[in-house]
Amino acid sequence: MERVKLWFGPGGKEGYKWASNYQGSLVGLCRQPFCENCNLIERERLRGFRGGELEVELIPYRRPTFWKEEIFYLGHLVRVPEREVARAVGVDEGIEFDISRLNTLLLSTARGSVLIDPGVMGFNGDEFGFQKLISGRKIVATIVTHGHLDHWNHLNAVPSDAVFMSALTFQLISRHAAWQQDSRLVRALRKAQRVSPGEPVLLERDLPIQIETFPLPHSIPETMGLIIKGRKKRIVYLGDFKLTGVDAKTKAETISFLYQIAKEPVDLLSLNIINAHLEGFTPLEGVTIEAITNIIVRAKGRVIITSFSTNLERIRRIGEIAQIMGRPILFLGAGMANAQGLLNLEVEEMADAEKTVIFVTGCQAEESSALWRSAYELIPPLALRPTDTLIFSSRCIPGNEAVLRELITALRPKVGKIIVNARETEQVGLQGMEVEEAPVHVTGHEQKEGLRLVLEILRPKQILPWPQSSPQIEAFREIAGGIEILNEKNRVIEI
Template identity: 25%
Template sequence: MAEPVLPIPPRFDADALYFVPLGGAGEIGMNLSLYGTKGRWLMVDLGITFGNESTPGVEVIVPDTSFIEERRDDLVGLVLTHAHEDHLGAVPYLWPFLECPVYATPFAAEFLRHKLREEGLNGDVELVEVAQGERFQVGPFDLELVPTPHSIPEASHLIVRTDHGVTFHTADWKHDPEPLVGNPVDEERLRRLGDEGVHAVVGDSTNIFNKDHTGSEGEVRRSLIELFGRYHGRIAVACFASNIARLESIAVAARANGREVALVGRSLWRMHDTARACGYLTEAPRFLTDEEGAYLPRDKVVYVCTGSQGEPRAALRRIAYDSHPHVTLGSGDVVIFSSRIIPGNERPVLDVQNRLASLGVSIVTSRDALVHVSGHPGAQDVRNLYTWLKPRIVMPVHGERLHLDEHAAEARALGIETVLSTLNGQVVRLDGSDPGVVGAVPVGRFAVDGERLIPLDSEVVRDRRRMAVGGAVVVSLAVDERGRLAAEPRLAARGLLDPKEDAEDLEDMIEVVRGAVASVRPADRGRDEVLEEAVRVAVRRAFRQSQSRRPVTDVHVLRV
């Protein structure tokens, strides 16, 4: 059943407290949340998601921020919970429309500076570094970043204190007793916060279907040390570039087995440089470039590669297709996929794995060995957190609808007073005796298309999608002033007909065009739009009958 359409609140009560997700609620990725009180707004995270086969030509997608752009004079700041792309990746694209201060820990700030430089915004953004555990004031919001283990350094829950109590906005998080980078969860700190009184929790739902605890990075490190010892050829490890603990574990495991580590992929070097600048990777030796690694004996090298999700331009796909300038793999070598497959990426990952197998490369995934643990909480971790915090309200976010519903069920089973499965665009009023959804605001997605942003439901993207499925036809007509053909029509049918192999079919289509022109009444042939529509309809009908396709069809009329 469709969600009910709710009105935009005619006004926002200055004495109230509102929560409005514009991204990340009902989806995984593209996180963007707003808190409003006293006529001011606070933004938490501003992330991206990635295109797929349904969005041809689109790699990066950002949320529609028009609601808060209209109120940007009241936007007091943006707080980033951590440095993953789905939490800060949209800042370089959308900050010029917001122009607010950005608050982040040193690691997230350093990583963001790299991205801002790439977009020509270095020095434009007021970027304020905030230490974890430090309380700071942003407008009417009293804020604090609370450290949490995750798969990237300095992930932080955000405590939002207002006149209406404490709201606990989780980062991506886990309860890891041995995180390797950073400290384990401070249970006593969270219990004290619960004793202080937590009004609401906005919580991560990504891993809620795991009913146990999430595994530990320490366990993965020990497993990698043992696993590397089994192989005598080249070892390549595909992992997320942002997992600094995993990168350090690969280096430790390599050293324990007499190997050196080379980084293969631009994003790995960017994260490496950020981590070194912030005092991380202290247990890791100097990493080699991919070119340096190519000179090592096969049993002395470990490559760390980007492309664990089968990304088309990443290092691992180039290696799999034997097109990388420095790294080659073959019989006796192994690739370890030290990551999970993000839903929707199954096909490209399998394609890369098949290509590697065709080269004689062995494949190891989490089905074969302990080579990956999630950075998100299992259901038992969520239960523990709510037992410590004792919130009155729980709002699941950072998940698709099934994740949100499962998270909500877990919260209700604990006896949480109010559980709200909030979706993007819904306006939740958190104060008062009856918190709940009171309206909705516009939401949407924009594709990053070169130097511009275009709506994901625009004609441009729809045409690309239609062309990917149905092909594209261009017809050129030269007609005289009376609308009679002055030359042979020209027709190109990209993705539909081969000019050499299908010459006869192309000639049949030319006859369809001739017939369409002839069918137009002489009185109407002086109107280009009438000729164009007649030919377009006839050509589309012919392709629908012959190939069951509906190509994007353009007709150009030239008067001679």
């Protein structure tokens, strides 16, 4: 048996609870109750496992398929590696929930609470943890700062008197509610009031809070930051943000506005630090636009681009560039159809043209997405060709490496070229699979030097950063110096 360390994620359609990939072959994690090859003491530590690296011993097997024998492996558990920093958890009635996955902040007053971003990170939101946060509280208003699903995926569970969001965010959530036939979400949206970035949030008159919004760059338009004034504190909520946009002008405007905010003392700053361990500033979005443009210029056949369908500005600019170059464009998948409707771009009805640029869903290997169905030829919306160039204009969500690697393994022999973002080969485990790297994605979150600059400008007395996991929190402590960092369990702020 060969002993290796592999990243395991949900097994999905393969029938395993946890699965990985080794040299292009499936690895299923053994779950036999009394397996002689597994370390059963270590297996007890898998309780609450959400995906990650495991040390296993591999036993190869062969299984027949329609056209050949296929090798797969059973992984027998040797050791669950220790995490450097344990995730922040809450425990209630014997149920554990992961605080670090909450994108939510609750502002509490004697007259009621204001909820900011009722969402949880990950494909399977931690409903119990979210419900514990809001349990027993009178929610008089809810604010959704932008349209990403993990910032509103529990909006349908919030008994809020009013909901504030931008026009684009309202459109995105409305389309999702119709697609999912979610009647609770539809009811929540009936209470929605539109607020554009830069406008105040009009709360009840007797509520002792004033909230102003301001525009922030992120990977989705109409993202809002918040300036919150209460009787006890002045809070700046940046949430998910970066300093840069497509060009340097946006960065200058954002920094200038932060200096305006800093003219009054900031008691608490709340922000996402998921990229605190990455050196430098977040690059300009224009870097990605140029890189993808260069790929399209050189491509002999079709160019297929998979990305987050909410990255509307990138999709719009690449679509317009493709049309300038005489290439028709096409959108496949529900999310991309939504994007096309919001952007109002002219599309080509057929994907057969050799020069077509095709935007498809499935950058995270979502089951039943357009790219996933094309890879496995399950009523595929797109017949892949050896002349196709496939671009993953995204980064892998942590914990999703195994399923994404499996998808790329299935796609590799079907297309001529696969291009992923810088560092994705190592993160996803694509070594030896003949994939190329290029700067085809820019994150929507600020990196180390940008976060350092924000702290230097705002000079907050306290900071509530999240997620407080390794290596992000260690890097952020270095940036913060002597500023007090609140534990991320403190999601309820008395204001």
